[in-house]
Amino acid sequence: MNILYGIAGVLLILVILKDLITTTLSYQGAGRITHFISEKIWHLVLKVAKNKGSSPLLDHAGYINMVTIILTWVMGMWIGAFLLLLTDPRSVLDSTTNVPATAWEKLYFSGYTLSTLGNGDFKAGSTFWDITTNLLAFSGLAFITISITYIxxxxxxxxxxxxxxxxxxxxxxxxxxxxxxxxxxxxxxxxxxxxxxxxxxxxxxxxxxxxxxxxxxxxxxxxxxxxxxxxxxxxxxxxxxxxxxxxxxxxxxxxxxxxxxxxxxxxxxxxxxxxxxxxxxxxxxxxxxxxxxxxxxxxxxxxxxxxxxxxxxxxxxxxxxxxxxxxxxxxxxxxx
Known part of the structure; x- marks a missing residue:
């Protein structure tokens, strides 16, 4: 088992969840990641607009920020789940042949687990990974719900x-x-x-x-x-x-x-x-x-x-x- 992958995956998921919760559910405003992304995007758009408040280009900065932040949360959760599954070669198995999934197949599996849209072509390799997969699915469902209600x-x-x-x-x-x-x-x-x-x-x-x-x-x-x-x-x-x-x-x-x-x-x-x-x-x-x-x-x-x-x-x-x-x-x- 490659523990380093697991540690990196858990840390990434926790960082994203903290930023998500701070931004959407707390009274503290934006999390650090959200704050950083928002400022950088705004200053970039403002620079392209030549610092003119009357530029129609600036009208798009708000929803560009919103979409970028949500995509950052999605990618962070997805990569974190993928790294976690890389910990064990047999964390994910083919549902038909029981052959261990490749790295690309684990990336696919982690994505559809978080989105709760899996079609059953892969499965968790043990009881531990069954529980882990369920936790990821619940996290993904909560993430989708919170993101929509935040908008x-x-x-x-x-x-x-x-x-x-x-x-x-x-x-x-x-x-x-x-x-x-x-x-x-x-x-x-x-x-x-x-x-x-x-x-x-x-x-x-x-x-x-x-x-x-x-x-x-x-x-x-x-x-x-x-x-x-x-x-x-x-x-x-x-x-x-x-x-x-x-x-x-x-x-x-x-x-x-x-x-x-x-x-x-x-x-x-x-x-x-x-x-x-x-x-x-x-x-x-x-x-x-x-x-x-x-x-x-x-x-x-x-x-x-x-x-x-x-x-x-x-x-x-x-x-x-x-x-x-x-x-x-x-x-x-x-x-x-």
Missing amino acids: MPVLSAVILQVKLSVFINCLGNTPQQILANGWNGQNFDRLLKNDADIADMLIEHCENHKVYPIIHYFHNSELKKSIIVSLAILDEAISMLSVAVDKSAMPDKKDIALLQKSMDFYLEVLKQDKKINTSDMPAQPDWTLLEQEGIPLSQESIEEFNTNAHLHKRRRILAHLLEEDGWNWDDVYGYP
Whole structure:
């Protein structure tokens, strides 16, 4: 018996199962293999698309990632089972002649055992291998079931992030437009009446992102459906509202706390394990539209917006996330 084959096979199966369970059944997000594959595929597609978020090529990155990950799990389980069967020359026998199966026949046998679609032309060579084969079959059945059920919540999470993007875009295409559309001449009640709906969808999106990080790679080349751009627009609008607007028109901090806390949660989730390193910082916003709408601003407040250290750090995080998704600050502010 070649123990090394058996050890390698068992280890490979355990590694794949751990990655599968971590990715699909745990609250920890993606397993190490899934995380590695997802990032490499995304950066490859992004490079081919020349780092342009509007490239239709990026729309395919999500399902390419999904298919590649599932195929990796399949191949890992299959190779692991094959190596395990190579441990014993008589682990698999021809059902008619009882002749030991060749390596290629064992590869075939391990594949149809995992898929539970065997046709009986080969059989296990002993009681031990009968039990081992049954365990492999149960593992294969569980793997197929989990993989299929994993796809559905991921697609639901993708639909939610598109819904959230469009909802924010309906409020305004730029931070200035969101504030202008939300101003009723006296206050921002028109905008704040939507804060509960936005916060609810945003918190759900954050939770989805923690459980199914792969949704980050389901890119949408339509600007109004891009979750990263939409949330950057929203965050800039909230920052303008809480800092740059004159105190006479500024809402109570408690009124905008729900949106601020929700955005804080979102940024905290996305910046985890990411090294924020970017030089793509936005130019000072154009305040003309807000002035034309009669929104009271003060020079002191505008200076505070441009120099505030907390906002600078926050905008660096957003700039990094925009770059990672193929966008930039010009897309946020609608600059040509």
